[in-house]
Amino acid sequence: xxxxxxxxxxxxxxxxxxxxxxxxxxxxxxxxxxxxxxxxxxxxxxxxxxxxxxxxxxxxxxxxxxxxxxxxxxxxxxxxxxxxxxxxxxxxxxxxxxxxxxxxxxxxxxxxxxxxxxxxxxxxxxxxxxxxxxxxxxxxxxxxxxxxxxxxxxxxxxxxxxxxxxxxxxxxxxxxxxxxxxxxxxxxxx
Numbered sequence: 686x687x688x689x690x691x692x693x694x695x696x697x698x699x700x701x702x703x704x705x706x707x708x709x710x711x712x713x714x715x716x717x718x719x720x721x722x723x724x725x726x727x728x729x730x731x732x733x734x735x736x737x738x739x740x741x742x743x744x745x746x747x748x749x750x751x752x753x754x755x756x757x758x759x760x761x762x763x764x765x766x767x768x769x770x771x772x773x774x775x776x777x778x779x780x781x782x783x784x785x786x787x788x789x790x791x792x793x794x795x796x797x798x799x800x801x802x803x804x805x806x807x808x809x810x811x812x813x814x815x816x817x818x819x820x821x822x823x824x825x826x827x828x829x830x831x832x833x834x835x836x837x838x839x840x841x842x843x844x845x846x847x848x849x850x851x852x853x854x855x856x857x858x859x860x861x862x863x864x865x866x867x868x869x870x871x872x873x874x875x
Contacts, residue, residue: 688741689738689739689740689741690738690739690740690741690742690743690744690766691720691736691737691738691739691766691767691768692736692737692739692745692748692764692765692766692767693734693735693736693764693765693766693767694733694734694735694736694737694748694752694762694763694764694765695732695733695734695761695762695763696708696731696732696733696734696752696756696760696761696762697730697731697732697733697760697761698730698731698756698757698759698760698761699729699730699731699757699759700726700729700730700731701731701757704731704733704756705724705733707755707756708733708735708752708755708756710755711748711751711752711754711755711756712737712739712748712751712752714751715739715740715743715747715748715751716739716740716743717737717738717739717740717743717748718737718738718739719735719736719737720735720736720737720738721735721736722734722735722736723735736767745764745765745766746764748764749762749764752764777829777830778827778828778829778830778832779827779828779830779856780809780825780826780827780828780856780857781825781826781827781828781834781854781855781856781857781860782823782824782825782826782854782855782856782857782860783797783801783822783823783824783825783826783841783852783853783854784821784822784823784852784853784855784860785797785821785822785823785845785850785851785852786816786819786820786821786822786850786851786852787819787820787845787848787849787850787851788818788819788820788849788850789815789819789820790848790849793820793822793848793850794813794822796844796845796848797822797824797845800840800841800844800845801824801826804832804837805829805831805832806826806827806828806829806832807826807827808824808825808826809824809825809826809827810824810825811823811824811825812824825857826854834854837854838853838854841854
């Protein structure tokens, strides 16, 4: 029995209409199925990371060539083999949302991410947006069960205040309930 091929692919190219269609067509033409996907546009660049499963014998080079045929000449495409078993798990914990706001200064993202590394906290998602004179940094993190929330919140606020930033960490359900419109019961994750 032959084993299917699994790849993780990253695509980076100046944004234009139709890029996701072109990528997914290339995967489908090789008989592949996209398993997980994350796509966004950052400062005018289309950024896509996905995993795909293909019939036995489909090579990483064949997938890269198929995508390159459909995409612009200045596209960066990285295709890596992805093991069929999941990666080692990160520590179990609870999801929180981190919001930091203040003036744009060099080193801010490093300061925020370094704080979380010091506490063994994984950043799962990150977004930066400009709002007037301020920059809004929003992250989704998982706090390991061994991390005490209140002292962490106090330490994070103090560290960010030293950089001139307002900061908070709140449980994802509280964040969703206060930022999304809809019945509370439907917004909560179990």
